Amino acid sequence: MKKISDSTIRRMSKYIRSLEQLIEKGVEAVSSDTLAEMDGITAAQVRKDFSFFGAFGKRGFGYNTKTLKKQIENILGLYRTWNVAIVGAGNIGRALTDYAEFKKQGFIIRLIMDKDPAKIGKNIHGLTIEDFNKVNELVKREQIDIAIIAVPADSAQTVADRLVNAGIKAILNFAPRSLKVPSDVAVKYENMAVEMEALSYFLSNRK
Amino acid sequence: MKKISDSTIRRMSKYIRSLEQLIEKGVEAVSSDTLAEMDGITAAQVRKDFSFFGAFGKRGFGYNTKTLKKQIENILGLYRTWNVAIVGAGNIGRALTDYAEFKKQGFIIRLIMDKDPAKIGKNIHGLTIEDFNKVNELVKREQIDIAIIAVPADSAQTVADRLVNAGIKAILNFAPRSLKVPSDVAVKYENMAVEMEALSYFLSNRK
Numbered sequence: 001m002k003k004i005s006d007s008t009i010r011r012m013s014k015y016i017r018s019l020e021q022l023i024e025k026g027v028e029a030v031s032s033d034t035l036a037e038m039d040g041i042t043a044a045q046v047r048k049d050f051s052f053f054g055a056f057g058k059r060g061f062g063y064n065t066k067t068l069k070k071q072i073e074n075i076l077g078l079y080r081t082w083n084v085a086i087v088g089a090g091n092i093g094r095a096l097t098d099y100a101e102f103k104k105q106g107f108i109i110r111l112i113m114d115k116d117p118a119k120i121g122k123n124i125h126g127l128t129i130e131d132f133n134k135v136n137e138l139v140k141r142e143q144i145d146i147a148i149i150a151v152p153a154d155s156a157q158t159v160a161d162r163l164v165n166a167g168i169k170a171i172l173n174f175a176p177r178s179l180k181v182p183s184d185v186a187v188k189y190e191n192m193a194v195e196m197e198a199l200s201y202f203l204s205n206r207k
Numbered sequence: 208m209k210k211i212s213d214s215t216i217r218r219m220s221k222y223i224r225s226l227e228q229l230i231e232k233g234v235e236a237v238s239s240d241t242l243a244e245m246d247g248i249t250a251a252q253v254r255k256d257f258s259f260f261g262a263f264g265k266r267g268f269g270y271n272t273k274t275l276k277k278q279i280e281n282i283l284g285l286y287r288t289w290n291v292a293i294v295g296a297g298n299i300g301r302a303l304t305d306y307a308e309f310k311k312q313g314f315i316i317r318l319i320m321d322k323d324p325a326k327i328g329k330n331i332h333g334l335t336i337e338d339f340n341k342v343n344e345l346v347k348r349e350q351i352d353i354a355i356i357a358v359p360a361d362s363a364q365t366v367a368d369r370l371v372n373a374g375i376k377a378i379l380n381f382a383p384r385s386l387k388v389p390s391d392v393a394v395k396y397e398n399m400a401v402e403m404e405a406l407s408y409f410l411s412n413r414k
Binding site: 075 | 213216224225245298302309313359377379384385391396397405408410
């Protein structure tokens with residue numbers, strides 16, 4: 001399979017959501033035009049994205065919604081579950097322990113860690129907050145695949161270093177900091193202010 | 208000014224974060240190469256993005272970090288504050304009332320609303336949860352510019368309709384649903400599972 005760009009992967013995730021919506025409504029077949037409209041892109045883009053993985057659709061019939069959803073999920077590795085650890089039991093970290101979209105897509109939160117003695121031992125949505133100092137042992141015990149960093153910006157790199165040391169190969173970073181990690185580790189960034197800034201841009205440039 | 212693509216706007220937000228990091232370290236000038244490396248893109252892309260707004264840098268000197276940050280903030284409309292309302296006082300909605308990145312970028316949470324009588328009247332980070340049935344009056348009173356939807360998927364469209372009716376022109380939607388809104392209203396989507404799916408793809412396709 002060809003190397004797929006980050007933006008194609010991101011659109012794949014969007015297609016899954018749109019297909020879910022259609023399946024819930026009982027829609028069995030969908031055209032690239034409809035998918036394009038739902039996701040605010042061109043039909044040519046949709047067809048180009050799908051062509052990376054071979055042609056799924058039939059001219060004149062469109063794509064079968066359930067088959068297409070399953071195929072995209074397989075491409076993204078969503079045919080299985082992933083064990084997830086959260087570092088940082090602040091507002092965001094705590095909210096993510098019970099985030100419906102994670103559960104639905106197979107991201108199972110197995111572990112939440114913090115370094116604050118006042119937080120360690122407390123319970124959040126059925127999980128006990130564990131001591132981040134025991135990260136190596138905990139990551140091994142819970143067979144963690146993906147770690148989420150939800151600590152303040154100035155601790156993010158230290159936390160990332162310790163996660164890498166514990167064997168973690170995939171990190172989602174909520175701290176507003178670019179992280180340095182070895183080349184065999186993937187880091188993705190999540191910052192909810194970024195989309196707000198796009199709205200700020202929109203409001204500032206309206207006629 | 209030319210119309211700027213969503214992905215350019217998103218990169219602008221990333222540049223602000225990288226510049227912040229450099230300014231904190233006392234760095235006064237930065238090359239497009241360094242910015243490119245920090246954001247995982249090419250230097251040509253950085254220069255192309257900046258060319259949309261006129262040339263900021265001097266060949267051989269690079270860009271002044273503080274000036275560049277200010278210029279990008281001006282482009283994105285971040286020279287002012289925006290009044291924000293959150294709909295939905297669940298885990299995500301509550302976490303966002305105290306989200307540091309919003310405050311730092313000038314997004315001030317003025318209002319959190321819910322329809323659940325058990326939640327209305329309760330206090331979160333200094334805000335009282337208000338009754339969503341009074342949305343028109345509350346949006347007017349607090350002069351809300353941007354609304355955040357943090358309700359379950361099947362209520363999202365209804366909430367969006369009511370927000371639009373109350374005069375809202377910019378919406379950030381955390382519910383996994385594409386929303387139908389009039390053409391003068393902007394909607395951006397936030398789904399934390401999307402970046403997790405990119406990590407799932409990475410882990411599934413490693414050698």
